[in-house]
Amino acid sequence: MNSQKADYIISGGLLVRGTGVTREDVLIKDGKIEAVGTDLPNDGAKRTIDASGAYVFPGIIDAHNHPINADRIETFSLSAAFGGITTVVPFIQHQRAIGIEGTTLDAVNRFLDEAHETSYLDFGIHAILVGDDDVEYQVPRLIEMGVISFKMFMTYPRRGMMMPDDKMLRAMELASRDGGIAMVHAENGYCIDHLVDNFTAEGHTSKEYYAPTQPRILEIEAFNRAATYATVTDCPLYVVHLSAREILASLEKFKGDGLRLYGETCPQYLDLTNQAMLDHGPLAKIGPPLREREDNEAMWRGLDSRLIDTIASDFCGFKKSQKSTGGQSAVIEDQSEVSTEASIFDASFGGNWAEQMLCVAYEEGVNNGRITLPRLVQVMSENPAKIFGLYPQKGAIEPGSDADIVLFDPSVAHTLSADAQHCIADFTMFEGKEVLGKPVFSMQRGEIIIEDGEMKREMGNAKFLPGNRELAAYAPSGHPVM
Template sequence: MVSITADILISGGLLVSGTSITKMDVVVTGEKITDLLPHPSNIDAKRIIDAKGLYVLPGLIDAHNHPINLDKMDSFTLSAAFGGITTVIPFMQNMRSRGIDGTTSETIDRFIEESNEISYLDFGVHAILFGDDDVEIEVPKLIENGIISFKMYMTYPRRGMMMPDDRMLKAMSLASEAGGIAMVHAENGYCIDFLTDNFIDEGLTSREYYAKSQPRILEVEAANRAATYASVTDCPLYVVHLSAREVLDVLRGYREEGNYVFTETCPQYLDLTNETLMEHGALAKIGPPLRERADNAAMWEGLQNNIIDTIASDFCGFSKAHKYAGG
């Protein structure tokens, strides 16, 4: 018997790493994995979990979520834990549109204080910057407080969420100078509103016109524009929830030129298509919209070729009633 006493021994499971699947024992002391040993390791432990015949995977990080609607950090992190998630990185924004006073940095301070009390999981925070945020004040202050990632919307101008291009450039410049990273929701919001208005004027408001109001070219254009701005300001860029296959070649090109461009897709863009929207209606209405089977295949290929870095949920916590009401 090895003279080591661990808190937990996960024994005899099939350990999945980045390169292999091997029968191993996982030794846990406190809240840390302290050793990985060939099975049987004969480690003495206070608690032994028999993982024979089971896969043992590293804890997952969900780097994109919005627990600000029905779910807060208690119920959200509890459900995430049941799905194998051990760390979440939510987005937090100013809540002035919901009648709650305060800047983005003040809102994030309150969010962190509350989450420290109620979260079941480790967590980080991304900031969202809206067009009404004072980026000259907020970006340096947030970075000083350890929040180094800033998401900006290139769409939703009528909701007051879109960041004007000149302010985006300023935010990227400030982030670059202080070691931050810009993130974007890449869709051309003005074009979407133009197309939407035209469809409404023509009485074309049924579900088959949703994807047509947000065509793939508008994601490609916005991603290219964001990457251009990031290149000009020498700011690292993270483009969230990619859905259109053409955007991968665009962003690959910026990488090949030496720019720091990181990419993300979501499970829904790996598996679902616009046919899901046609079948389920509002429940499958998301932005960017679900695309086609060829786009699913391209996202999988992007993961295999390391063009896509991250899979994240983009969880928002809406109810069915909210979705059917147009939320």
């Protein structure tokens, strides 16, 4: 240890790693973790942070979010920070559909400028590749700049977002060649549109017809197809927001066959059902749709059994009024009251799930005995860092890692509510949910972010985190996902 004093000692807490829970203190200096142990000198730091009674987590990483609507990176990262998240990895795509010229590469560069100015949290970037992207040009250049993960939609053909299969295969091949990772939204978009047309022709456009147009079989089919393509191209594959119970068998098969395959689910698929759609209509519209209780339980079993690797939020910040009108833009003034008359098929997709994510996962996962505390830390911090080439800079409390730390007090009982959240989106599907346990303090690179219920960090101090392909899922010598 250097003779110069450290900046902080976090003392008296229970340190949680994927391997277990220990009573250890953490010494922090110059933004890095200097030492972890039980007998660190108690005069060794300028400030002692008393963590007694709290769990000490590595900062939570949200590897799936879309801060491009009413909530952009500024208010999304603010909201996420209050939820115990310290690192975010947003999805960025070209915006020609809304009249902004340029390629995905241009959109990534614009986002870098915006996030460097306004983000509260360190950030990586995933690129979204759509049908009219020039993958031959984009993929190698994006990987070179540290954008190593490429999401492709297997649905939304009429929104111009679906990636045709032949082009998806080629993008996987290019990603595989250069050390990248493919990501897919696995649903069969042609079948969904066919069903939507049929229901619409019969005048069945209200909320109870939403889930029947996106049945589980369409997720299963697309998942198996994507995993097949990834096998053929030998490309690591991360499948976002899994929701259907039958996916566990597919994960088991393709993982068993040796594919570098990673599954993600989200708090909404772990805790909410189609009842939320029946109760709230457009506000609960997401793709894939909210399903049944049995599917929630299957997602928990997948997390517990290591078939599913991560929990992420899929945050899309819309105001209530934008959800019902299908408004996809950043215009945030209320346009109308939430309408129950409009077709559910015209409402916007997405919900704001980041700020409550850790509390919901802890309550339903740990308090209710579905997963262990170390497993929670694996799926919400260690694994996303490992898969996307950020480990052990992020996702670890070990000497040399960035000092990204969250203190979680398991004794704080509170009620989740839109009134308590910090994004522009003005509702939460977890409204009224009572939970035990709350993130009460966080820091990033040794700089305090949240303390005493307040944001302590100025925006504009966040860093871009290029994905390191040598350390990511791709490299056999990399850190295996637990």
